[in-house]
Amino acid sequence: MTTASTNDVLRAVRIGLRMSQDDLAKALRRAGEELGEPNEASKRLVQRWESGTSRAPRPVYARALEHVTGRPVEALGFTLPVPQARVHSDSSGGHDMDHSPDGVQAATATQSPLADMNYSGIWLSRYEFFSSSRDETFEGKHYVVLLQHGARLTGQSLPGASSNPDSPLSLDLTIDRNVVTGSWIEQTAADGYYQGARYHGAIQLLVEPTGRRMAGKWVGFGKDFDVNTGPWELRLVDTSTSKATLQKYSGTPE
Template sequence: MGEPNTILHAVRVSLRMSQDELAQAIREDGREHGEPNYCAKRNVQRWESGDVRMPRKIYIRSLERVTGLPIEALGFATPVFGTRAAAQAPANGQESARGEVVEMGATSAPGGAVPMTKHNDHGTLSGIWLSRYEYHSSGRGADFTGEHFVVVIQHRNKLTVRSLPEASSNPDSPLTMDLTVDGNVVTGSWREETAGDGYYAGAVYHGALQLLLEPTGRKMTGKWVGFGKDFDVNTGPWELTFKDASTSKAAMDRYNHRP
């Protein structure tokens, strides 16, 4: 068995889908786009357990459309081939045309990288957090606050952050963050897609983020940076406050509302 794909698990959890529901959504997407597939719960189980390190292309396209994220952001390994001949065969841990799996060595890591072993000193940061940032709207001449209840999944020193579907102060504005923990310093990127019928008319904003993790491990505070509509660089405060250690469906249901 390979290393579990906790990022894909986090994305599925943030979509409030079971493994069977994700498989069904992938099948329906394939039919809608003229690329029928036979994705089943077992496929999703293999992807999340790490038994399959890279799905077949027909699944990749539907996975990207269903989750709204590129395959590189879904925690799968990037196949690395040493020779042209090797490129004709599935990579270790990749599904073959018949759905078979080529086993991956225990020392392998996504992208061929050396596995990172450094952990932070606060235990796991997985759970449900309240994300809160402040920004200035030049068009409206005022300061505003954006809030989301988010699901945080930690795997080693990586944090995958995804907002719950209905848990935004600005309706239909999903937020994602991909962060790295180094001691008390948390650094990474953020992305938010604004509501199509809102003031920003579906515009997508993204940028960098640096936070300091408090000694309790229950709050992160820092600054965001990103580009405005005129390509000027903006910044402002951002904080994440711990709410619940559980990422169960019941816990997510409790927080799946506007903050």
């Protein structure tokens, strides 16, 4: 018998929006009315999605989900990450990563007590990249809620909790002892420098012995087939995922 794979991405998004399953169902019904496509979303339906019993929403629900979450439905855990290594270049010559964990060599992990730790909580995510068009190094920071399910870590940025307005970040990671490998998706702001572009990337991190910091790099191919790389780190700021804690960190990181 095949066991359904839980949709931790959708669950993380819901928690990041500070919604219960019933709250999300109600929001989907309201969205349906606003979109002129009434639906019958229920708490039970949300439970089926999150448990993996129902692996993909019907189009009417997909559009409502995108309306409520502000994320494309493929970034809500209903399909597997698809990334092929490449980089998008903006019209001014800047670059953004688009690549998969397969492009990163896995480090050899040694036995570690970290294998028994749970990494759920609020983390400060920070990465750096160099923009050739602006000849300057920039950083992106987000408060993300990280949820652990077995060896899988799923992260979603909290509403308004990014250094760049309206740029939600999603993380899909796998942990093997002290090595964390995975992919990310960031939707840039429509009125920002990258004009609403949606980008994919890959990262590989090593967990420090304290279990409170993960540090590593992203890697990707540039427009001229060169390889670009930069630092990325996650720092634990709170082990709670309560509504009060989520509200506390739903603001621009310092």
